[in-house]
Amino acid sequence: MWIRALRLTDFRNYERLELELEEGLNFFAGGNGSGKTSILEAVSYLAVARSLRGASDAEVVRGGSPGFGVGGDIVADGTVRSSTLRFAKGGKKEVTLDGEKQTLLSDLVGVLRVAWFCPEDTWLTKGGPAERRKLLDMTLCQLDPSYLDALSNYRRTLRQRNEALLSWTPDEESEALVDVWSERLLDYGSRVTVGRMRLLPRLAEAVAGFHENISGSDALGLRYRSTTTGVTGSGDDPRTENEVRSSFRDSLERVAADERRRGFTLVGPHRDDLEVRLGDRALRTFGSQGQHRTAAIALKLGEAAVLDSDGRGVVVLLDDIMSELDDQRAASLLELVGDLGQALMTSTKGAPALAAGRRSRSFVVEAGEVKRQ
Numbered sequence: 001m002w003i004r005a006l007r008l009t010d011f012r013n014y015e016r017l018e019l020e021l022e023e024g025l026n027f028f029a030g031g032n033g034s035g036k037t038s039i040l041e042a043v044s045y046l047a048v049a050r051s052l053r054g055a056s057d058a059e060v061v062r063g064g065s066p067g068f069g070v071g072g073d074i075v076a077d078g079t080v081r082s083s084t085l086r087f088a089k090g091g092k093k094e095v096t097l098d099g100e101k102q103t104l105l106s107d108l109v110g111v112l113r114v115a116w117f118c119p120e121d122t123w124l125t126k127g128g129p130a131e132r133r134k135l136l137d138m139t140l141c142q143l144d145p146s147y148l149d150a151l152s153n154y155r156r157t158l159r160q161r162n163e164a165l166l167s168w169t170p171d172e173e174s175e176a177l178v179d180v181w182s183e184r185l186l187d188y189g190s191r192v193t194v195g196r197m198r199l200l201p202r203l204a205e206a207v208a209g210f211h212e213n214i215s216g217s218d219a220l221g222l223r224y225r226s227t228t229t230g231v232t233g234s235g236d237d238p239r240t241e242n243e244v245r246s247s248f249r250d251s252l253e254r255v256a257a258d259e260r261r262r263g264f265t266l267v268g269p270h271r272d273d274l275e276v277r278l279g280d281r282a283l284r285t286f287g288s289q290g291q292h293r294t295a296a297i298a299l300k301l302g303e304a305a306v307l308d309s310d311g312r313g314v315v316v317l318l319d320d321i322m323s324e325l326d327d328q329r330a331a332s333l334l335e336l337v338g339d340l341g342q343a344l345m346t347s348t349k350g351a352p353a354l355a356a357g358r359r360s361r362s363f364v365v366e367a368g369e370v371k372r373q
């Protein structure tokens, strides 16, 4: 799949933008703050209805405007689909597909799939678990609309349960309120946990393959470390939603007194981790710089390959990544990415050297204006 046209209205520093993209590599060059990342961010809205930078919808609205719009023509399986997403401040996001209004944001899922690489990714295996959870979530949200629904409901429930815990006092009324949210937390949380565990073997296989390719040896393995159900390896038997739900319930009981004292939810998929292992050790605590970088690239490529597992392709977004890589790594990354489908890449410097025959188009970005070169 690939994006043939992209349209932005009042998005970040763009008042209006219309772009015709190339099926191969699209290269955006421009100075700091010119609007390069914003283009990739807009694409993420068409894939997952949210900012891949983790920004809130209101933050993305161009200063002083009432809302923003993103639209795209997406070519897949020989047909073109037009999708739009609009957001008005104080309102909800609205999505249309081929001109028809959709009731759920999750109706967007699958029309466009994106894999996003950015310089911070080199911290993926080194830093805290939030980024690794995001990798699992972004992959699953694009593959499975019901996961996207479960995750959004989980996040909302978690906020409400935390509020209930924060204002908790030792009486029945308080306890009943926490109970209501606990039941919902268990429902959505076990769906999220099971979703992640089921992804594990597929992701681990793809990641190990890329890692072997890049590093030449060294087995890279993945494990899911759950605060509610313990550790699951990629070869372990999958757990059912009921099993997960019941150990989640046990965990909530175990930390009940603590949660009421501290005022927030202590266990659940929002605190789980994806452990990356090199050989028989956790990479996070002993890996060298180079080992981290290689593992991070393998993880992201593995994600992209899983997204493309039905062969419909994935659009790869490379945000300023080349500055972080040496020439050889950059060249092999471009090769691997080229095989996956269309790519949009940004840089503050000139265009990279491309293999002969690669289709490409270059743009120059300057203060919210994009010109074709």
Ligand SMILES: Nc1ncnc2c1ncn2[C@@H]1O[C@H](COP(=O)(O)OP(=O)(O)OP(=O)(O)O)[C@@H](O)[C@H]1O
Binding pocket: 011, 012, 013, 014, 030, 031, 032, 033, 034, 035, 036, 037, 038, 039, 059, 060, 061, 062, 063, 320, 348
């Ligand atoms: N809501 C907004 N309204 C107007 N302008 C905004 C908004 N949010 C961000 N900007 C501005 O838009 C510009 C584009 O930001 P963007 O992150 O896309 O730049 P960039 O080209 O990726 O820069 P860098 O090379 O530093 O990563 C910045 O100058 C930023 O200050």
Ligand SMILES: [Mg+2]
Binding pocket: 036, 037, 038, 319, 320
């Ligand atoms: Mg940027």
